[in-house]
Amino acid sequence: MDALKDAIRSNVRQYAMLLALIVITLFFQITTNGILLYPQNVANLIQQNAYVLILAVGMTLCILTGGNIDLSVGSICAFIGAVIGTFIINWKMPIAPAILLTLLVGALIGVWQGFWIAFVRIPPFIVTLAGMLTFRGLTLTILKGLTLSPYPAAFQFISAGFLGNNFVGFHISTVGVGVVLIAADIFFGIKARKKQRQYGFAVLPVSLFTAKIALISLGISLFTYWLASYKGIPMILLPIAFLIAVYSFFTAKTVPGRYIYAMGGNEKAARLSGIKTDIVLFLVYVNMAVLSAIAGIAFSSRLNASSPQAGQNFELDAIAACFIGGASSTGGVGTVFGAIIGALVMGVLNNGMSMMGAGTDKVMVVKGLVLLLAVGFDIMSKSRSKV
Amino acid sequence: MSAILKMEHITKMFPGVKALNDVNFDVEKGEIHCLVGENGAGKSTLMNVLCGIYPYGTYSGSIYFQGEETQFKTIKDSEHTGIVIIFQELALVPTLSIRENIFLGNERVENGVINWYMTDRDASEVMKRVGLHENPQTLIKDIGVGKQQLVEIAKALSRDVQLLILDEPTAALNENESNNLLNLMLELKKDGVTCVLISHKLNEVARVADSITILRDGATIETIKRGNQPINEARIIRGMVGRDMVDRFPKRDAKIGEIGFEIKDWTVHDPLQPDRIKINHVNLNVRHGEIIGIAGLMGAGRTELAMSVFGKMYGVNISGQIIKDGRCLTIHTVRDAIGAGIAYATEDRKTYGLILIKDIIDNISLASLNKVSANMVINRNREIQAAEEYREKLNIKCSGVTQRTNDLSGGNQQKVVLSKWIFAEPDCLILDEPTRGIDVGAKYEIYTIMNNLAEMGKTVIMISSELPEILGVCDRIYVMDEGEIVGELTRDNASQEAIMKCIMDNHREEAI
Numbered sequence: 001m002d003a004l005k006d007a008i009r010s011n012v013r014q015y016a017m018l019l020a021l022i023v024i025t026l027f028f029q030i031t032t033n034g035i036l037l038y039p040q041n042v043a044n045l046i047q048q049n050a051y052v053l054i055l056a057v058g059m060t061l062c063i064l065t066g067g068n069i070d071l072s073v074g075s076i077c078a079f080i081g082a083v084i085g086t087f088i089i090n091w092k093m094p095i096a097p098a099i100l101l102t103l104l105v106g107a108l109i110g111v112w113q114g115f116w117i118a119f120v121r122i123p124p125f126i127v128t129l130a131g132m133l134t135f136r137g138l139t140l141t142i143l144k145g146l147t148l149s150p151y152p153a154a155f156q157f158i159s160a161g162f163l164g165n166n167f168v169g170f171h172i173s174t175v176g177v178g179v180v181l182i183a184a185d186i187f188f189g190i191k192a193r194k195k196q197r198q199y200g201f202a203v204l205p206v207s208l209f210t211a212k213i214a215l216i217s218l219g220i221s222l223f224t225y226w227l228a229s230y231k232g233i234p235m236i237l238l239p240i241a242f243l244i245a246v247y248s249f250f251t252a253k254t255v256p257g258r259y260i261y262a263m264g265g266n267e268k269a270a271r272l273s274g275i276k277t278d279i280v281l282f283l284v285y286v287n288m289a290v291l292s293a294i295a296g297i298a299f300s301s302r303l304n305a306s307s308p309q310a311g312q313n314f315e316l317d318a319i320a321a322c323f324i325g326g327a328s329s330t331g332g333v334g335t336v337f338g339a340i341i342g343a344l345v346m347g348v349l350n351n352g353m354s355m356m357g358a359g360t361d362k363v364m365v366v367k368g369l370v371l372l373l374a375v376g377f378d379i380m381s382k383s384r385s386k387v
Numbered sequence: 388m389s390a391i392l393k394m395e396h397i398t399k400m401f402p403g404v405k406a407l408n409d410v411n412f413d414v415e416k417g418e419i420h421c422l423v424g425e426n427g428a429g430k431s432t433l434m435n436v437l438c439g440i441y442p443y444g445t446y447s448g449s450i451y452f453q454g455e456e457t458q459f460k461t462i463k464d465s466e467h468t469g470i471v472i473i474f475q476e477l478a479l480v481p482t483l484s485i486r487e488n489i490f491l492g493n494e495r496v497e498n499g500v501i502n503w504y505m506t507d508r509d510a511s512e513v514m515k516r517v518g519l520h521e522n523p524q525t526l527i528k529d530i531g532v533g534k535q536q537l538v539e540i541a542k543a544l545s546r547d548v549q550l551l552i553l554d555e556p557t558a559a560l561n562e563n564e565s566n567n568l569l570n571l572m573l574e575l576k577k578d579g580v581t582c583v584l585i586s587h588k589l590n591e592v593a594r595v596a597d598s599i600t601i602l603r604d605g606a607t608i609e610t611i612k613r614g615n616q617p618i619n620e621a622r623i624i625r626g627m628v629g630r631d632m633v634d635r636f637p638k639r640d641a642k643i644g645e646i647g648f649e650i651k652d653w654t655v656h657d658p659l660q661p662d663r664i665k666i667n668h669v670n671l672n673v674r675h676g677e678i679i680g681i682a683g684l685m686g687a688g689r690t691e692l693a694m695s696v697f698g699k700m701y702g703v704n705i706s707g708q709i710i711k712d713g714r715c716l717t718i719h720t721v722r723d724a725i726g727a728g729i730a731y732a733t734e735d736r737k738t739y740g741l742i743l744i745k746d747i748i749d750n751i752s753l754a755s756l757n758k759v760s761a762n763m764v765i766n767r768n769r770e771i772q773a774a775e776e777y778r779e780k781l782n783i784k785c786s787g788v789t790q791r792t793n794d795l796s797g798g799n800q801q802k803v804v805l806s807k808w809i810f811a812e813p814d815c816l817i818l819d820e821p822t823r824g825i826d827v828g829a830k831y832e833i834y835t836i837m838n839n840l841a842e843m844g845k846t847v848i849m850i851s852s853e854l855p856e857i858l859g860v861c862d863r864i865y866v867m868d869e870g871e872i873v874g875e876l877t878r879d880n881a882s883q884e885a886i887m888k889c890i891m892d893n894h895r896e897e898a899i
Binding site for chain 2: 195196198199201253254255256257258261262265266268269270271272273274275276328332333
């Protein structure tokens with residue numbers, strides 16, 4: 001029981017935001033007369049916010065290294081859009097090699113920025129501000145100020161397609177995915193429990209453990225059933241879910257993940273413990289650029305075009321998502337899961353408000369206030385606990 | 388003469404430690420009063436109480452300044468009454484000019500706008516008084532530490548200082564600069580400025596002091612007045628030293644074996660001024676099962692020596708050899724050092740030792756994640772198990788291993804640092820001020836841990852500024868001063884006087 005309390009206490013911020021997400025969702029569900037959670041709208045929500053979700057994952061790592069942000073991600077998305085547009089539309093390259101090459105371009109951008117940040121030690125704020133300008137400029141150069149369009153159907157499928165095969169009134173493959181997820185949750189849950197037992201640690205009582213698994217299974221069932229009753233799982237959710245899973249595991253369970261937290265917590269202590277913080281910082285920025293490239297590809301596919309104006313303010317959305325999700329502005333604290341919650345909070349606000357007929361002007365004001373209040377709440381609750 | 392300052396029955400508690408115990412401290416008007424004592428004797432605490440850094444109400448006792456009782460809430464309050472303290476780390480803004488720093492917070496204004504003519508005129512005046520011949524518009528970062536010190540004093544004078552407190556002002560200065568500063572103090576005395584000087588350099592104290600107050604273990608031992616008796620270093624040392632050392636250190640039968648760790652001809656240059664030698668041809672060795680001490684004053688280069696050995700974390704143009712069990716090691720990074728079985732626990736555990744926002748588990752495993760992971764995946768259970776093991780072994784008092792290290796007491800934080808390094812299974816441990824700022828009971832426990840490590844056949848190097856500790860724990864002592872080893876003493880011929888003498892002799896040689 002104490003372990004449970006401990007876990008809750010140390011994750012208050014994340015649970016608070018998860019709760020806030022549920023409250024906001026319910027609020028819009030009521031004010032929009034139930035349209036918000038229509039399967040069609042849920043799928044739309046995912047497709048609309050794919051880029052923020054992907055960027056927020058990478059941005060979390062940047063912020064973890066010490067409150068460092070990356071301002072260039074929006075421009076990199078646009079630049080990547082221009083590159084893949086040139087490959088596929090102008091040069092008629094097949095899609096798979098075009099994507100691989102584009103990811104490589106993303107990695108090279110990361111190497112370029114990472115070099116200045118990690119080895120020359122120019123503050124990331126400056127380097128990525130420079131990148132923001134440079135890559136926007138290069139985008140305009142490549143596109144000559146024009147929009148490239150349209151993409152072949154197969155490329156559009158990435159962002160607009162669904163994992164569907166409807167022969168029994170709902171999408172069997174989507175339900176299949178749900179079943180696999182539930183099985184995996186139960187399997188890993190029991191395995192972890194067994195391991196903890198082996199080490200002689202206290203575990204949750206069977207009743208609570210079963211309740212927890214049942215709750216998660218119920219959530220997965222509802223979610224997949226809901227999607228299955230429309231067109232199935234949106235294709236883009238597959239890579240996103242994969243990235244979230246991999247990066248959550250990476251940050252929480254692996255040695256390099258721990259290095260990132262250690263560096264953000266106290267870089268000097270990390271270095272004196274044998275961690276090469278330069279290399280950690282470098283790789284984090286390379287990673288950010290590769291994820292920006294993925295987001296750029298996803299966005300071009302959804303837009304069905306490569307536009308010189310693409311990706312504007314993406315960096316701000318991603319940064320806001322991380323901070324709303326509980327990342328510390330000085331580094332060392334934060335999770336991928338939190339950033340995803342943060343991104344969803346903003347996505348639901350966006351979607352819900354626009355369905356209520358509010359203009360982008362009002363949406364921006366509300367998003368700004370939510371960011372301010374979320375972080376303000378965090379800081380105030382911390383300073384109170386100190387006294 | 389009348390007393391300008393009277394501090395009576397000052398007692399200051401920190402959690403678990405009595406930092407000051409019924410201290411009395413009187414300063415006469417117009418004198419230079421030196422405050423001496425070992426590190427941790429309570430000198431800085433006393434001065435912080437005086438100038439309001441520890442505000443009124445957080446200590447007991449009373450303070451009278453110029454006849455009136457003071458109740459300072461902040462350092463600003465004490466500055467208003469004419470008490471100025473100049474800390475070892477200077478409080479200047481490096482990117483502003485001399486004149487701007489002198490009048491910082493006290494600007495020469497006319498109708499709310501800075502009058503630069505007045506600023507320059509007044510700056511030149513006080514600069515002349517302290518003998519600083521520079522353009523007032525020169526930036527602080529472009530002048531040396533000695534001159535920066537003078538800017539601080541000029542700043543104090545510009546505020547009409549009544550009582551000037553200097554905390555180790557000459558620690559970072561060379562012989563010449565120190566001399567100038569001491570002469571300036573004597574000049575200011577003629578102008579009626581009262582000075583309190585905190586210093587480890589007893590030759591300086593003996594030269595300028597009118598009175599000397601000796602603190603030891605948070606209590607006033609005595610005040611020596613120049614009129615009554617001759618002041619000399621031996622007299623001061625006798626006051627500083629000389630306490631019974633019964634049972635402050637755990638007993639141990641040292642089983643000393645072969646030489647296990649050796650540093651040969653180790654030379655390191657200052658990273659900021661690469662032509663300046665910071666560590667000069669240092670040679671030392673440690674045998675298996677032996678604890679050696681490196682004694683010396685602050686700034687003697689002990690930490691720099693340790694950091695340069697530990698994966699070149701300090702210094703440039705490093706030359707020399709590190710030999711372990713007869714084998715010469717090549718160490719370029721901290722990871723090399725850890726891999727070679729060397730561990731270094733830093734003197735400043737909060738800045739360099741711990742990740743304060745993380746729990747005990749994360750901190751203990753940090754330097755040896757390879758031991759709790761397979762294929763780069765961390766086994767959290769194994770990690771918790773290790774933390775639990777050390778919590779028990781080293782008696783870390785905490786609510787649980789998931790407690791954040793920031794919330795632990797100093798002694799327990801230090802035990803976490805030690806756990807981290809013991810968990811890395813080193814053969815050679817370098818412990819830098821391992822008992823700094825922790826209470827007597829925890830100190831005893833730390834010594835016991837060190838003894839156990841030595842008993843396991845490890846080589847242990849302890850750097851400490853506390854002489855009784857070095858004498859009580861170490862089998863052999865190297866004395867370091869200004870980047871050199873200036874003496875090696877065995878347990879039998881070591882004493883506080885002998886260590887001090889090594890340092891003083893070195894200073895004297897340089898003065899000649």
